[in-house]
Amino acid sequence: MRFRIFTKRLSILGVLLLVACQPLERPFQPEVKTGLPTIPGPRAYLYVASVQDGPADIDTAIAKKLQDLGIAAFAGEEVPDRYYVRGDMIDEGGLQFIQWTIFDPQNQNTGLYTIEKLPDLVQSSSTKPKDIEEFVLHSASNIDRLLGGDGVNFASLKKPVLFVPIVRGAPGDGAESLSFAIQEELVRMGFDVLPTESGANYIVRGKAKLSPAKLGTQIILLTWSLERRNGEQVGQIQQRNRIKAGSLNGVWGPTAPLAAKGGAQGVLKLLRSSEPEYFRSKS
16 A cells, blocks of 8 residues: 555656646747837937928928938928927017927927027028028027937037138248148147138238348248138237348248247137137137
8 A cells, every 4th residue: 555655646746747847838928929119219210391381491401400410300201100390480570480399209299399580581582591501500400409419519610710821922932831831730739721712711821021131130020810711800920030141041941830830829819819609619
């Protein structure tokens, strides 16, 4: 009898072990995995709706500028179930504005909006393209900020971009060597120096004047003028040195970089006074 009881218990134990080796059931797990469609966020997929009675193609321009700011924006045909920005025209006191409002995929107002003033006479042919570009840039910048971006650093847009022509009146190879040396110094300071006047917003003009030789020496006067692209003079600095008569009639050598170093420091001071907001943003 005891043997039989032992055998039965052993059989039950074997069954338990067999069951324990089987894979456990996972209740509520579907046989086929299914994924719910996810709606992309506003920065990943943002539709820019056309503006009724607004400037022509303003939605396309805004979308393109938003793309430059890292937002996957698009205009044209609307895609359902997406975040979108809508522009509404506002007339107030003879002035025109556009209110840009962000809506969620359920067409609910998110409460995020910005209002931008349109250029005067926006529907007129006298409106300058630059005015529209600035409106688009400011609108896109503020929309970007609404969606958690940094917007546009407008101070950096005023970064001085320079052009330095050859130095007039310099003896020997000074016309080219002085110009090259001050360009090198300005680049070292972090400025952009272009090879042509096109695209520059400041011009650094150098002029040299030599006094007649007297007792084997001469006085050289270097004048550096900082001008805006429209010809307006910001200011000028001068460097005066006594040299051995005729010593600069050939190769300037190390004299050019020495002269350019002082000249570039003077140009920097003039730029700081002319573009205070830019330099304040860099500090």
